[in-house]
Amino acid sequence: MNYPNNIKKQNTKLVTYDNRGMDLENLINRTNEYYLEINRALIYKKPTPIGIVEGNYKKITNAYFKAPSTLDYNGLYKGKYIEFEAKETNCKTSFPLRNIHAHQIEHIRKVIEHKGICFIIIMMNGLCYLLNGFDFIRYIDNNDRKSIEYDYIMKKGYLLKENYNGLNYLDIVDELLKENIYEFKEI
Amino acid sequence: MNYPNNIKKQNTKLVTYDNRGMDLENLINRTNEYYLEINRALIYKKPTPIGIVEGNYKKITNAYFKAPSTLDYNGLYKGKYIEFEAKETNCKTSFPLRNIHAHQIEHIRKVIEHKGICFIIIMMNGLCYLLNGFDFIRYIDNNDRKSIEYDYIMKKGYLLKENYNGLNYLDIVDELLKENIYEFKEI
Numbered sequence: 001m002n003y004p005n006n007i008k009k010q011n012t013k014l015v016t017y018d019n020r021g022m023d024l025e026n027l028i029n030r031t032n033e034y035y036l037e038i039n040r041a042l043i044y045k046k047p048t049p050i051g052i053v054e055g056n057y058k059k060i061t062n063a064y065f066k067a068p069s070t071l072d073y074n075g076l077y078k079g080k081y082i083e084f085e086a087k088e089t090n091c092k093t094s095f096p097l098r099n100i101h102a103h104q105i106e107h108i109r110k111v112i113e114h115k116g117i118c119f120i121i122i123m124m125n126g127l128c129y130l131l132n133g134f135d136f137i138r139y140i141d142n143n144d145r146k147s148i149e150y151d152y153i154m155k156k157g158y159l160l161k162e163n164y165n166g167l168n169y170l171d172i173v174d175e176l177l178k179e180n181i182y183e184f185k186e187i
Numbered sequence: 188m189n190y191p192n193n194i195k196k197q198n199t200k201l202v203t204y205d206n207r208g209m210d211l212e213n214l215i216n217r218t219n220e221y222y223l224e225i226n227r228a229l230i231y232k233k234p235t236p237i238g239i240v241e242g243n244y245k246k247i248t249n250a251y252f253k254a255p256s257t258l259d260y261n262g263l264y265k266g267k268y269i270e271f272e273a274k275e276t277n278c279k280t281s282f283p284l285r286n287i288h289a290h291q292i293e294h295i296r297k298v299i300e301h302k303g304i305c306f307i308i309i310m311m312n313g314l315c316y317l318l319n320g321f322d323f324i325r326y327i328d329n330n331d332r333k334s335i336e337y338d339y340i341m342k343k344g345y346l347l348k349e350n351y352n353g354l355n356y357l358d359i360v361d362e363l364l365k366e367n368i369y370e371f372k373e374i
Contacts, residue, residue, distance in 0.1 A: 042301055047234040055250075060249070061248060062247070063237075064247065076270070079267060079268065079370070080266055080267065081262070081268040114228070116229075183266070
């Protein structure tokens, strides 16, 4: 059918984040830069660890990417430690767990144990969700599946809204801090 | 003069850390590994940021080291954010400030402002000191010198003792936490 001004109704997914030319990593980086600018938090992407085979302090001529054992982003918010991973998937019905390495999963357990703020930002079906580390681990410990069902992510995750300054995930963290979720939960 | 068993008295500096074949970075890395093993804290050396000129996901063939804008080590201790730098100097009378980049100094100010645990471990004259970020900044703000006098480091710094598991700097952090030094001090 035709809409006013001859504009065809588009698939709603076309107006969500991933179609505006901004991938998740760039969105998060923009968000963190904004938090730095307004002095709300100090959160950085960790450099990818690299193994150097040949080179000197001026120029590296042979090196390779190492598998990370921690998560992509970490930093400081209100005196507390914060660490998270950001992952996209094109899969519409579930988030494949091969996206997160086994030692990263163990690391998430430890961050929770040491009362750090820890979560995963998942972009799928054109939307971004913050899935708390605790809910992520609880799923893994209670399921044999190799992926997390989208239903679980929608139910347990917090939908993040995009604006000009990125994805404002710290407002969700504020809510979680109010609930003392990082102080008392034990895995 | 000769000592029992014909052992000559050695300069006392020869029995301190830097002469046992362990440089400061290795000492700190060993300490952090030990903290991980006994599950006391999660503290890692940040990978050096690298700018990649040529390469693919398998092999990097042309890259260079970038200047870091944050400190070398960061992590999580008792829910709190911890970040520090470790530096050695052969200079005996003062610690040259060229060892710390201008943007790292600004970063230290921000970490303190956001109530993170922040300090510098300085190895000089064969000894290791933990100089709290606050005392480091206070010196810089009140002196025009391009180095921190050793007297100031001895007076304000906390001497770290080495043992088989490295340099146990978290015991000093515990003392500082008891004094609420990271909660109330303002620069």
